[in-house]
Structures are given as C-alpha cells and as structure tokens.
Amino acid sequence: LAKTTQPISMDSYEGQEVNITCSHNNIATNDYITWYQQFPSQGPRFIIQGYKTKVTNEVASLFIPADRKSSTLSLPRVSLSDTAVYYCLAWENFVFGPGTRLSVLP
Amino acid sequence: EAQVTQNPRYLITVTGKKLTVTCSQNMNHEYMSWYRQDPGLGLRQIYYSMNVEVTDKGDVPEGYKVSRKEKRNFPLILESPSPNQTSLYFCASSLSGRDNQPQHFGDGTRLSIL
Numbered sequence: 126l127a128k129t130t131q132p133i134s135m136d137s138y139e140g141q142e143v144n145i146t147c148s149h150n151n152i153a154t155n156d157y158i159t160w161y162q163q164f165p166s167q168g169p170r171f172i173i174q175g176y177k178t179k180v181t182n183e184v185a186s187l188f189i190p191a192d193r194k195s196s197t198l199s200l201p202r203v204s205l206s207d208t209a210v211y212y213c214l215a216w217e218n219f220v221f222g223p224g225t226r227l228s229v230l231p
Numbered sequence: 232e233a234q235v236t237q238n239p240r241y242l243i244t245v246t247g248k249k250l251t252v253t254c255s256q257n258m259n260h261e262y263m264s265w266y267r268q269d270p271g272l273g274l275r276q277i278y279y280s281m282n283v284e285v286t287d288k289g290d291v292p293e294g295y296k297v298s299r300k301e302k303r304n305f306p307l308i309l310e311s312p313s314p315n316q317t318s319l320y321f322c323a324s325s326l327s328g329r330d331n332q333p334q335h336f337g338d339g340t341r342l343s344i345l
Binding site: 157159161166167168169170171174176212219220221222223224 | 235264266273274275276279289319321323331333334335336337338339341
C-alpha cells in the first residue's frame with residue numbers, strides 16, 4: 126500500500142507561496158498522485174494530478190521527482206480563501222489520510 | 232453543470248428509524264462511492280460501486296446498505312440507524328475506479344441520530 130504522509134498543519138501569510146510535501150515511499154509503478162482540497166462542511170475538490178515531473182494548472186503546480194517517492198503541491202500567492210485541508214492520495218484513489226490543514230493569515 | 236447531488240443535506244432522526252440518503256450524478260460516471268467523515272478520523276469509505284449492479288464494501292460498511300440499479304443513482308440506506316452513525320456523509324463519483332480518474336464529491340449530508 127502506498128501510504129501517504131504529509132504534515133498535519135501549516136501556516137502561511139497572504140501572498141506567499143505555499144509548498145506542501147507528501148511522501149509516498151511505496152508508490153507503485155502505475156500509481157498516480159492526486160491532490161484534493163476540502164473546505165469545512167464541503168466535499169473534497171480535485172486540485173491536480175500527476176504521474177511524474179511537473180504538472181501545472183490554473184490553481185496549483187505539482188512537482189514529482191524522478192523516484193516518485195514524494196510530491197510537492199505548490200500554491201502560488203495564497204489568499205485567505207485558500208485556508209482548507211489538503212489531501213494527498215497515491216495508489217487507491219479512495220484512501221484519504223488526515224490531510225494537511227493550511228491556515229492562511231492576513 | 233456536472234455535479235453530484237445528495238439529499239437531504241441535513242437530517243435529525245431517532246434510533247431505529249430507517250432512512251435513505253440519495254445520491255445522483257449527471258456525468259455518466261461508472262464509479263460511485265460513499266464516505267463518512269468524523270473528527271480525527273478523516274474520510275472513510277463505506278461502500279463503492281464499479282458499475283450498475285456491482286457494489287463492494289469499503290472500510291466501514293457495518294450498519295449500511297447500498298444499491299446501484301441505475302448508473303446515475305447510488306442511495307445509502309441505514310436500516311436501523313444508531314447514534315454512532317451520526318456523521319457527515321459524502322457521495323462521490325468518477326469516470327472509472329482507476330486512480331487516474333479524479334473523484335467528484337457532493338456537498339455532504341449531515342446526519343444526527345438521537
């Protein structure tokens with residue numbers, strides 16, 4: 126099982142870049158890495174997904190090194206509205222860990 | 232608009248009174264699933280369905296039933312609810328059950344069993 130490990134919480138300030146790293150040492154060859162965002166009392170929302178190297182969309186970037194044992198979600202210039210829990214998933218798409226609670230401060 | 236719709240959004244009921252939470256998706260997705268979310272325990276999968284008439288247990292299936300008679304609908308049934316089933320429930324769907332297909336989640340149903 127490609128269990129994921131990520132920090133329980135992080136604090137940042139508005140306008141800063143936030144990087145959340147997730148380790149998945151046992152990731153299998155066919156596994157993708159998927160990140161979700163969840164606001165209180167809402168369902169998780171897909172942010173970004175990647176297999177290797179770098180993926181970028183309008184919301185975030187995902188960096189995956191060659192060994193794929195970790196990945197980093199990068200949120201550019203965060204705002205207060207980015208305060209949420211961020212989940213990293215590898216292997217089975219439905220195994221959610223505790224996630225990282227990001228607090229963006231003014 | 233592509234969405235997963237759950238009903239009701241909130242429900243307070245009493246122990247033993249059967250209830251059903253409906254879930255419907257309009258994206259023609261094959262895979263659907265139910266989760267519960269509890270403080271400190273994160274999201275845990277209850278049941279999932281790879282396609283019509285195919286359902287399987289997730290991590291915490293006890294006390295729940297599901298059915299998948301149509302592709303778009305995946306109701307969650309609590310035959311005899313108990314207080315330990317008080318939780319926030321989410322329905323989700325994806326194109327298939329493969330991990331390169333992101334899941335789309337509903338807005339949640341908050342159940343309180345007294």
